[in-house]
Amino acid sequence: MKMVDVGEKPKTGRVAVATALLRMLPDTRERILAGKVEKGDVLAAARLAGIMAAKRTPDFVPLCHPIALSGVEVTLAPEDAGLRVRVQVKTVDRTGVEMEALTAACAAALTVYDMCKSVDRGMVLDAVQLEHKSGGRSGTWQREE
């Protein structure tokens, strides 16, 4: 087990985008969008949780390098099935930010779950996946349709 040495790699601009779908009852989605969840503003809390989790990724994923994130953006958009989370993370560093984007997507979705679980315990988090990465030696990767 080791955290592989990236010291020889150059610092380059890198981007990663991850998405996830939190499936829920239509009524739960409507409550969230209408701001009627008793615990407070679910979308604001989810976005903030995603940003904070991106910064904590090296504590959460054991072999992740600690890196200086230059930007994080989390959005949540309604779909028929529930809420789609999208996270974009940027850095200028020696290693990519895929894990930061995926971790943030999970944290944002779980925060929604936490705030709404008393009314919809059956919500399911699906399709947590990398959509895109660019920068670094391995270059650009884009999920195919």
Next chain:
Amino acid sequence: MKMVDVGEKPKTGRVAVATALLRMLPDTRERILAGKVEKGDVLAAARLAGIMAAKRTPDFVPLCHPIALSGVEVTLAPEDAGLRVRVQVKTVDRTGVEMEALTAACAAALTVYDMCKSVDRGMVLDAVQLEHKSGGRSGTWQREE
């Protein structure tokens, strides 16, 4: 936004079980099971990451209460589609451990992703879901088939 007051609730034994499915290429699954992943023992790392993440849940999910976990167990089992993560968390406290179980399941799966992403960047984390909870005022909940 508030962390709701649970001070009036009694401390009772509580259990939560969450599962998740990390979909991957068959070849990736075989490498993991054969212990041939360059970064080290994936299953051991994932189990440990899950346990540690369960303890960090209140940092990860903003409105979660800090609670004294009495036990955490993480297992990973191969399926045709990839690896199924199963987490059981127990406590004797005033609030449930659903979020701890779900957070641990995400951390275990993302750790697998991290250790294998150089060979299979397209892995997808699906079906992160609560299976069972018991204890506390709201009683037992069991996911239906």
Next chain:
Amino acid sequence: MKMVDVGEKPKTGRVAVATALLRMLPDTRERILAGKVEKGDVLAAARLAGIMAAKRTPDFVPLCHPIALSGVEVTLAPEDAGLRVRVQVKTVDRTGVEMEALTAACAAALTVYDMCKSVDRGMVLDAVQLEHKSGGRSGTWQREE
């Protein structure tokens, strides 16, 4: 230097309330209230930051005991001089939650500062103070007018 032993003290219900005043330009306050700050919803972020900081207090104040918070509530209200932060923390434990309430008040106010500093770097955080505590051997304390 020591973290004093509280093992002999009984677990009792405890409450602490702290307040603080973040002084700012009237225009800054209006932007916040109108939701026109570029970085996002300031009040939601501040409330969440306060709640999360309350949970992290033992990392922040070295001799604080780690305790199981049962509830945290953070509110921000406009005044002529800026925004008044009010935090209420509850627990059922062996030691009080004054430090958690004060730490949360600072975190909430600093989060406002952070999100608005590009337009009002001169904001001042004043009057961070305990208003009330109850529970425990030392009983109730109330700040006099």
Next chain:
Amino acid sequence: MKMVDVGEKPKTGRVAVATALLRMLPDTRERILAGKVEKGDVLAAARLAGIMAAKRTPDFVPLCHPIALSGVEVTLAPEDAGLRVRVQVKTVDRTGVEMEALTAACAAALTVYDMCKSVDRGMVLDAVQLEHKSGGRSGTWQREE
């Protein structure tokens, strides 16, 4: 809500200085200066708490970038009204260290409060404010008298 992207900004030397005034009873100040506080050396604990908190700022202020602090210095000086905390933080990075300096000032002051609260619960933290910042695109800012 987003952590704004600073990846295009150059890494430059940056300094921030923040101060705060912890108001207390004269007797409390004398006990601290005489080293007669039961919990231990208050000034040493406060300085260390400030340094450690500066490093934890991104956990405490949600939208703060994680940055590599190059130096932190915390001093506490007696005044008629109590103790004045002064923090200087330096970095060579893409974003400033104002939040780190302000966070450290709060942590140092709250540590004093914590160690002395059994004898002076009415202490008030006032005038937590940025005094100076330099470096970066927005240049030097100096609080006016």
Next chain:
Amino acid sequence: MKMVDVGEKPKTGRVAVATALLRMLPDTRERILAGKVEKGDVLAAARLAGIMAAKRTPDFVPLCHPIALSGVEVTLAPEDAGLRVRVQVKTVDRTGVEMEALTAACAAALTVYDMCKSVDRGMVLDAVQLEHKSGGRSGTWQREE
């Protein structure tokens, strides 16, 4: 790998004592005792680091349960060979505090090393060991001479 379930065990008063010996050059020890180390008060920093590390033990030792420490005390005493660290940790909980005491002893000793390494890089940390534990099902254990 699992964090074993302790939910069935009763909460009882528990104590653990650990010690360690940081071997150093006599001149280094004298500088420390005379308060002449450039980075500041070494003994105060070491005591505080030990206390804070005790609280962070579950982050540091993966299978440790998070427990509510009721008291921590760290002392450092000079010996011919260097400095002897002694840590006592107390709790009223379902599991023991041996790991907390050992972790705190390491943190206190490493803090001394850190502050003095520029003048004595060869310092060696020896004899980190449990001296005593009491409470809980396994009862009292005392290191034999």
Next chain:
Amino acid sequence: MKMVDVGEKPKTGRVAVATALLRMLPDTRERILAGKVEKGDVLAAARLAGIMAAKRTPDFVPLCHPIALSGVEVTLAPEDAGLRVRVQVKTVDRTGVEMEALTAACAAALTVYDMCKSVDRGMVLDAVQLEHKSGGRSGTWQREE
């Protein structure tokens, strides 16, 4: 007390190697090597704990600078007296990684202790020491035999 300013130092490649010896009963060592410890795979857990602790060093050693580790490798090898831990940490930064290597060595060894303490509470951690450092203004240092 201060975290000394390293902003003027250039970023250079740096390596540190630390070792430690966890003394134990021969039977304990054999159980570990045979994978017969009830709590799980001790060597995997110890390696992972070491890597994660290296990343947390600035939280553990108060005056340590937060730095971007580029690689961490932890090995454990059996000896007559027990297990020898060896940690190598690399960075490209303004300050060395000696403390990260020493902290990781302690965490790895304490994790072994934790997982085996029910059968061998008398284990002793000895000879936690820096073996080698290179890079930076103070150049190479090598422990003499």
